[in-house]
Amino acid sequence: MEYQDEDHLCFTMEEFALATENVSSRQRMSRKRNYDDDTRVYKSKNLEIERRRREKLSTRLLMLRSINPIITNMNRGTIIVDAITYIEKLQHEVQRLSQELHQLEATSEKTAEAKVDEIDAVEDMKHWGIQAEVRVAQIDENKLWVKIIIEKKRGRFSKLMEALNNFGIELIDTNFTTTKG
Amino acid sequence: MEYQDEDHLCFTMEEFALATENVSSRQRMSRKRNYDDDTRVYKSKNLEIERRRREKLSTRLLMLRSINPIITNMNRGTIIVDAITYIEKLQHEVQRLSQELHQLEATSEKTAEAKVDEIDAVEDMKHWGIQAEVRVAQIDENKLWVKIIIEKKRGRFSKLMEALNNFGIELIDTNFTTTKG
DNA sequence: ACCCACACGTGAGGC
DNA sequence: TGCCTCACGTGTGGG
Numbered sequence: 551m552e553y554q555d556e557d558h559l560c561f562t563m564e565e566f567a568l569a570t571e572n573v574s575s576r577q578r579m580s581r582k583r584n585y586d587d588d589t590r591v592y593k594s595k596n597l598e599i600e601r602r603r604r605e606k607l608s609t610r611l612l613m614l615r616s617i618n619p620i621i622t623n624m625n626r627g628t629i630i631v632d633a634i635t636y637i638e639k640l641q642h643e644v645q646r647l648s649q650e651l652h653q654l655e656a657t658s659e660k661t662a663e664a665k666v667d668e669i670d671a672v673e674d675m676k677h678w679g680i681q682a683e684v685r686v687a688q689i690d691e692n693k694l695w696v697k698i699i700i701e702k703k704r705g706r707f708s709k710l711m712e713a714l715n716n717f718g719i720e721l722i723d724t725n726f727t728t729t730k731g
Numbered sequence: 732m733e734y735q736d737e738d739h740l741c742f743t744m745e746e747f748a749l750a751t752e753n754v755s756s757r758q759r760m761s762r763k764r765n766y767d768d769d770t771r772v773y774k775s776k777n778l779e780i781e782r783r784r785r786e787k788l789s790t791r792l793l794m795l796r797s798i799n800p801i802i803t804n805m806n807r808g809t810i811i812v813d814a815i816t817y818i819e820k821l822q823h824e825v826q827r828l829s830q831e832l833h834q835l836e837a838t839s840e841k842t843a844e845a846k847v848d849e850i851d852a853v854e855d856m857k858h859w860g861i862q863a864e865v866r867v868a869q870i871d872e873n874k875l876w877v878k879i880i881i882e883k884k885r886g887r888f889s890k891l892m893e894a895l896n897n898f899g900i901e902l903i904d905t906n907f908t909t910t911k912g
Numbered sequence: 913a914c915c916c917a918c919a920c921g922t923g924a925g926g927c
Numbered sequence: 928t929g930c931c932t933c934a935c936g937t938g939t940g941g942g
Contacts, residue, residue, distance in 0.1 A: 596931075597921065601920085603932075607808055617822075626788065626917075630795050631791055637799060637814070640818065640821035640822065644828065651832050775937060775938090776915090777936095780915085782934095806932070
């Protein structure tokens with residue numbers, strides 16, 4: 551009684567034809583079934599919905615394959631396993647980079663301490679009323695007397711020495727004093 | 732002529748029964764078909780192979796879902812889109828960490844320069860035959876004369892000053908000379 | 913010829 | 928009830 555018009559096909563494409571034909575005459579289904587009103591051919595309700603679903607899944611798999619650079623095969627299963635390995639690799643890389651960054655931050659901790667020292671120096675100078683000062687007096691034709699009061703900073707003295715060396719100034723006598731508090 | 736024993740089922744499970752029944756009597760297939768030798772029932776060759784394939788795909792999807800912490804839904808499609816977003820997030824995080832690490836390495840470039848300077852200092856001392864030297868002479872009851880020749884290193888002088896300060900030694904006169912080459 | 917991967921339509925079941 | 932997702936068996940094309 552069902553499927554009276556077996557010659558009619560729901561779809562024109564040939565690959566769909568056989569599939570739609572594959573329906574037994576002894577149908578034990580108790581459900582009400584849907585027919586196309588025009589051709590009186592059985593048409594599943596969720597046929598195109600299922601088609602959309604498959605299409606979405608395929609496009610998403612293609613997207614998943616497109617964003618990971620390491621591809622071993624085009625297979626649907628290998629796409630997923632490649633994505634898994636890629637995710638694991640990315641996780642390990644993130645962990646490694648985080649560790650390296652943490653280590654480097656610990657290395658530059660001394661710099662932070664130095665900066666704290668510098669802040670302390672600035673606070674000390676403010677607290678004790680010490681003013682930065684540069685005084686220069688000419689002693690001889692080519693001899694200068696220089697007095698510099700600055701807050702202590704790491705490497706500042708070395709830089710000063712280097713600068714004086716670069717200017718060709720020879721250091722005859724250097725009196726160097728640091729005060730804290 | 733085909734499917735003479737339609738009452739026999741390939742599989743005992745009921746959900747497989749209807750599917751195996753869904754074969755048209757007007758079979759246009761020209762292919763030779765496979766029958767089970769015992770029951771004379773049609774059995775597709777790649778039935779279990781396809782079942783294994785589906786099973787593998789499902790387990791891989793479960794693995795893919797298990798390794799990413801951000802899950803919005805259990806759906807097959809959302810697993811993939813969640814994996815895509817997670818991969819993108821991981822990629823961005825790797826890029827950000829790499830940038831930060833590169834920046835911090837550029838910051839510590841000066842340290843590398845200082846190390847090169849130190850190597851230069853060592854080479855200079857070797858080349859010019861300068862020996863590291865520490866000489867101490869007692870001038871008074873509580874006055875010392877100290878002469879130190881060492882290779883230049885960044886912060887070494889400051890550390891020496893700090894150490895002397897910590898020992899309670901007061902600096903009366905300091906003569907400081909650096910030579911390069 | 914075979915093997916494998918995929919797309920197809922469909923029923924079952926959960927919400 | 929309807930909507931949506933999944934698993935199923937199968938046909939088909941490429942290697």
